[in-house]
Amino acid sequence: MKKVAVILSGCGYLDGTEITEAISTLIAIGQNGAEYKVFAPNKEVPETNHLTSQPTGQQRNVMQETARIARGDVQPVENLNAQDFDALAFPGGFGAALHLCNFAEKGSTGEIDAQVQRVVKEFHDSGKPIAAICIAPAIMALAFGNKGVNITIGDDTGTASELEKTGAKHSNCAVERYVVDTGNKIITTPAYMYGTAKPHQIFEGVSGAIKELLQMA
Amino acid sequence: MKKVAVILSGCGYLDGTEITEAISTLIAIGQNGAEYKVFAPNKEVPETNHLTSQPTGQQRNVMQETARIARGDVQPVENLNAQDFDALAFPGGFGAALHLCNFAEKGSTGEIDAQVQRVVKEFHDSGKPIAAICIAPAIMALAFGNKGVNITIGDDTGTASELEKTGAKHSNCAVERYVVDTGNKIITTPAYMYGTAKPHQIFEGVSGAIKELLQMA
DSSP states (O other): OOEEEEEOOOSSTTTSOOHHHHHHHHHHHHHTTOEEEEEEOOOEEEEEETTTTEEEEEEEEHHHHHHHHHTTOEEEGGGOOGGGOSEEEEOOSHHHHHTSBOHHHHGGGOOBOHHHHHHHHHHHHTTOOEEEETTTHHHHHHHHGGGTOEEOOOSOHHHHHHHHTTTOEEOOOOTTOOEEETTTTEEEEOGGGSTTOOHHHHHHHHHHHHHHHHHHO | OOEEEEEOOOSSTTTSOOHHHHHHHHHHHHHTTOEEEEEEOOOEEEEEOTTTOOEEEEEEEHHHHHHHHHTTOEEEGGGOOGGGOSEEEEOOSHHHHHTSBOHHHHGGGOOBOHHHHHHHHHHHHTTOOEEEETTTHHHHHHHHGGGTOEEOOOSOHHHHHHHHTTTOEEOOOOTTOOEEETTTTEEEEOGGGSTTOOHHHHHHHHHHHHHHHHHHO
16 A cells, blocks of 8 residues: 655645645545655644634744644655655645745745655655645755756646746646646646635545545555 | 534543544535534533643533534533434544533543533434434433433443343444444444544544434434
């Protein structure tokens, strides 16, 4: 049975993982006959109230919050070795651009979290495919911009042109579709980059991307 | 377009809503051509660390945490009127047995939260169907035990016999299936009452239950 490592970044799209994207990923992995393990960075980050969209001044632990999605079964990213898996997946949410890299703050001059960087390089160097959802393709641009990686974050021209400064190529893409870079083995889908999309549309796009990921694995 | 009211109870199965069950419900509503609004009780409840399964001694607000799943679009249960909707759905998680009723503490002698009780009665009295997932069928037993409502929570004999003390009838049911009480218009599916089930199995059971709910609506 193929195994997918899934890296999350909390629980809630404003300060962590976008929940529908994460659950769509986990459902699709099982529907395609594969299994998964969930990983997250073990760090404290600022909390956002999801009713008001305002910071609370409190902090939450990313791994602890991720455990709400993963029903307790989550490991720190340090424990993730590419040799144990066939593919890697990054659901989105602001957490992906805040805690897995700092694209939200620094744009195209941002850096990837050191452990996430190590993991992405391990999968890529061993020819294993990676899927990135919503804003998580920013991690792919920061990692593989110098290889001209082809990605999508939907049709937001501001974000797309910032991503292209890394050397990445951006393709517009509908919420139900995904973009494949065959040479780099990178699959991306825009999901809630379309903020008014419905959960079943998110599921359709993510489901297609994960099916492709597993075919490529 | 048919409209479903979805009542959640937080974000995370130990102190709120089971996240995969909630997202499966929202995906299935859209896949069946319907739309939804999310509601939750506006109250403070004890927080549980989902890595350790231990109480933290802190509190969280149920509506604020529900907003993580609903991307900010959540109303207090007080604002929910059955006349605005065609059907009602309760995803599970311990939150359903802790914050929507007190079955977790008092079993068959428990009471339903006053506003949830009002809403359930409004839907039932106007002949509109209700779906309840995982442990949320306990709310159906407390509300309609005196009508001998037929429900499932899977195959846990202890919980089933406690529920039957209300007058409810329990039928064993696999995770991918659901039970229909046609007379009472109540649909139940066990979901994570099978603790080792996989997200795609949860989705299959919930998806079937929601399809039935919308056909009945």
